[in-house]
Amino acid sequence: MDSLSQIPGVGPKIIEKLKRLNINYSKDLLYHFPNRYIDFSHSVKINSILENENVTITGQILDFKNIFTKTGKNIQKAIITDNTGKIDLIWFNQPYLSKNIKTGDILSFAGTVSLFQNKKTIIAPEYGPHNTGKIIAVYPETNGLTSKWFRKIIQTQISNLLNPVTETLPTDLIKKFKLLDLKTALLQIHCPTDSQLLSQARTRLATEEILSLQIKSYLSKKDWLKQNPKTKIKITKPIDKKIKDLIKSLSFKLTDSQNKVITEIFSDLTNPNQVMNRLLQGDVGSGKTIVALLSCYLTHLNNSLSVLIAPTEILAHQHYQNFQDILKDKNIPIFLMTGSKKIDLKKIPKNAIIISTHAIIYKKDNLKNKISLLIIDEQHKFGVKQRSFLNSSTKLPHCLTMTATPIPRTISLTLLGNLDISIIDTLPQNRLQIKTFLVPDTKKINCYKWIETEIKKTGCQAFIVCPFIDISESMASVKSAIKEFEFLSKNIFPNLKLGLIHGKIKSETRQKIIKQFQDNKINILITTPIIEVGVDIPNSSIIIIQSADRFGLAQLHQLRGRVGRGHQQSFCYLFTESQNSKAINRLEFLEKNHNGLKIAEYDLKNRGPGEAFSTIQHGFPSLKIASFSDAKLISFSQEILKEIIKNYPEFNFSQIISENIISESINN
Ligand code: ADP
Numbered sequence: 040m041d042s043l044s045q046i047p048g049v050g051p052k053i054i055e056k057l058k059r060l061n062i063n064y065s066k067d068l069l070y071h072f073p074n075r076y077i078d079f080s081h082s083v084k085i086n087s088i089l090e091n092e093n094v095t096i097t098g099q100i101l102d103f104k105n106i107f108t109k110t111g112k113n114i115q116k117a118i119i120t121d122n123t124g125k126i127d128l129i130w131f132n133q134p135y136l137s138k139n140i141k142t143g144d145i146l147s148f149a150g151t152v153s154l155f156q157n158k159k160t161i162i163a164p165e166y167g168p169h170n171t172g173k174i175i176a177v178y179p180e181t182n183g184l185t186s187k188w189f190r191k192i193i194q195t196q197i198s199n200l201l202n203p204v205t206e207t208l209p210t211d212l213i214k215k216f217k218l219l220d221l222k223t224a225l226l227q228i229h230c231p232t233d234s235q236l237l238s239q240a241r242t243r244l245a246t247e248e249i250l251s252l253q254i255k256s257y258l259s260k261k262d263w264l265k266q267n268p269k270t271k272i273k274i275t276k277p278i279d280k281k282i283k284d285l286i287k288s289l290s291f292k293l294t295d296s297q298n299k300v301i302t303e304i305f306s307d308l309t310n311p312n313q314v315m316n317r318l319l320q321g322d323v324g325s326g327k328t329i330v331a332l333l334s335c336y337l338t339h340l341n342n343s344l345s346v347l348i349a350p351t352e353i354l355a356h357q358h359y360q361n362f363q364d365i366l367k368d369k370n371i372p373i374f375l376m377t378g379s380k381k382i383d384l385k386k387i388p389k390n391a392i393i394i395s396t397h398a399i400i401y402k403k404d405n406l407k408n409k410i411s412l413l414i415i416d417e418q419h420k421f422g423v424k425q426r427s428f429l430n431s432s433t434k435l436p437h438c439l440t441m442t443a444t445p446i447p448r449t450i451s452l453t454l455l456g457n458l459d460i461s462i463i464d465t466l467p468q469n470r471l472q473i474k475t476f477l478v479p480d481t482k483k484i485n486c487y488k489w490i491e492t493e494i495k496k497t498g499c500q501a502f503i504v505c506p507f508i509d510i511s512e513s514m515a516s517v518k519s520a521i522k523e524f525e526f527l528s529k530n531i532f533p534n535l536k537l538g539l540i541h542g543k544i545k546s547e548t549r550q551k552i553i554k555q556f557q558d559n560k561i562n563i564l565i566t567t568p569i570i571e572v573g574v575d576i577p578n579s580s581i582i583i584i585q586s587a588d589r590f591g592l593a594q595l596h597q598l599r600g601r602v603g604r605g606h607q608q609s610f611c612y613l614f615t616e617s618q619n620s621k622a623i624n625r626l627e628f629l630e631k632n633h634n635g636l637k638i639a640e641y642d643l644k645n646r647g648p649g650e651a652f653s654t655i656q657h658g659f660p661s662l663k664i665a666s667f668s669d670a671k672l673i674s675f676s677q678e679i680l681k682e683i684i685k686n687y688p689e690f691n692f693s694q695i696i697s698e699n700i701i702s703e704s705i706n707n
């Protein structure tokens with residue numbers, strides 16, 4: 040690959056800076072895309088512009104002044120006119136502008152219109168010669184490298200940079216899908232000649248970016264499918280009867296959705312030629328646990344081992360309890376393993392069910408090639424735990440990952456194409472919608488009072504979730520919960536019994552507190568967001584989430600799902616001190632919406648994947664040009680992939696993956 044040092048004007052210092060942007064070879068410069076453009080080819084009339092609008096105007100400079108204010112600031116002010124009106128242009132601390140902008144000049148300016156000293160003004164507009172009809176690329180400015188620097192270096196070097204670029208897609212495929220060829224696309228993205236070509240260039244490059252992720256998933260699935268399952272699981276007549284009997288013995292009737300996903304999973308498990316790799320997606324409270332239990336039961340009846348991994352100790356305990364209750368009198372070896380409760384994995388019977396936290400990962404060698412079914416509940420980081428297990432096995436177990444965070448179709452089509460997906464899309468009947476209210480600071484006390492009355496009247500229970508400070512529950516989160524507990528016990532609820540849990544409380548104590556809460560000996564449980572996942576206490580019908588604006592919507596939806604599990608009406612109060620209209624809008628969306636998928640899609644659009652999936656996906660690949668919420672683009676590149684698989688058996692996939700310089704995918 041060509042080294043950066045061959046480019047004129049690029050010395051060791053600049054190379055250092057570029058390296059920090061992950062630009063290591065001259066080719067990488069081509070993939071450092073502009074983040075926006077100024078379109079000097081379309082000016083609007085000055086009298087037609089509106090506040091907050093992003094505009095380009097062209098006119099004559101009436102006046103240019105360099106002003107020093109009394110407070111020592113330095114302002115540049117120009118007045119520009121066209122035949123419809125006048126407007127002020129303001130810059131701060133850019134005295135050198137006087138060299139380029141002179142009274143009488145005819146120039147174009149681009150920027151956002153705002154009100155400055157009550158007059159429509161464009162602050163710090165970009166400027167360029169008029170009538171060039173040019174669209175100018177603006178690059179993200181980082182590490183002391185300006186947009187101008189990038190523009191200059193890339194524009195002057197563009198033909199050298201493009202020289203070694205080779206097309207990644209077959210010619211007839213490019214034709215069929217009406218794509219630009221790669222060289223033209225790269226040229227247009229940096230040096231656009233008109234807006235239509237620019238838009239085609241974006242499509243081509245964005246398609247390729249998504250395609251490369253889809254290819255990764257596809258290859259990973261292909262690899263997976265080469266494996267044979269360790270155990271042949273069968274549903275013989277007696278086994279079938281046992282499973283039906285168990286289902287009959289439940290205190291509830293399975294929903295149609297639950298039955299559907301159970302059929303899908305059982306059909307995977309009994310397929311003698313393929314190993315299951317399935318994601319079970321179902322909104323909070325949709326009843327995924329029983330699906331997991333039945334899968335483990337089937338595995339047990341086939342004299343094979345299953346492992347269910349829960350993300351927290353609280354949840355592992357809860358599952359263990361639940362499994363024992365439902366599977367009682369059947370003489371099934373069920374084990375619990377957590378950081379504080381070790382078991383000797385070497386002595387585990389072949390047909391056991393192990394419920395564990397991630398602690399089991401450190402002992403995985405003892406289970407080498409023994410597991411037939413691996414279930415990961417409330418997966419926080421797709422693939423990671425699973426991968427660490429699988430790397431240690433030569434025979435892959437069937438894998439089922441369960442998540443309550445609904446995954447927008449666009450995401451599953453890009454990143455999770457290697458997984459089969461089962462969806463529980465209805466909640467059990469008789470669930471009332473959780474009434475959700477946004478509570479501004481001034482109404483907090485009223486809300487507390489109402490809760491106290493309600494608890495005394497109906498005997499219901501409440502959660503109060505302290506602000507989210509960081510994902511790995513640091514001391515800061517713990518401290519804020521302790522402080523809140525003390526404050527509320529003393530000042531707000533002296534007449535009620537309050538409990539406190541957080542991750543730094545010893546596991547046994549924590550279990551005791553949860554048990555007390557389950558037995559209604561505690562009225563209000565104060566907690567850090569650790570209760571987010573899975574905790575199932577049907578008598579609690581009120582949840583307060585403090586500083587709700589700090590959470591992602593998907594996470595708030597999860598937290599809200601801690602209530603509304605029984606038959607009584609439940610309530611969720613979102614406290615916020617924020618005045619930020621965007622934050623308020625987000626919370627208002629949650630007030631009105633109860634469909635997890637819709638909520639996740641909203642956050643994906645408004646805050647991007649990192650925010651929307653803050654709880655489940657660190658290390659989301661960061662896209663350079665495509666967007667995870669662009670459904671059209673994503674199904675378009677899906678079509679292309681299908682075409683490649685169908686008609687281009689010789690296609691070299693690695694080419695696309697390496698051509699695109701995207702950060703590492705989370706997929707395995
Ligand atoms: P999640 O999908 O969030 O893990 P759980 O499996 O914890 O949900 O189920 C939530 C609650 O709903 C549990 O108390 C469970 O016993 C109950 N439940 C599960 N399936 C049904 C059903 N078909 N009808 C009624 N209640 C159900």
Ligand code: MG
Pocket residue numbers: 327328416573
């Ligand atoms: Mg669950």
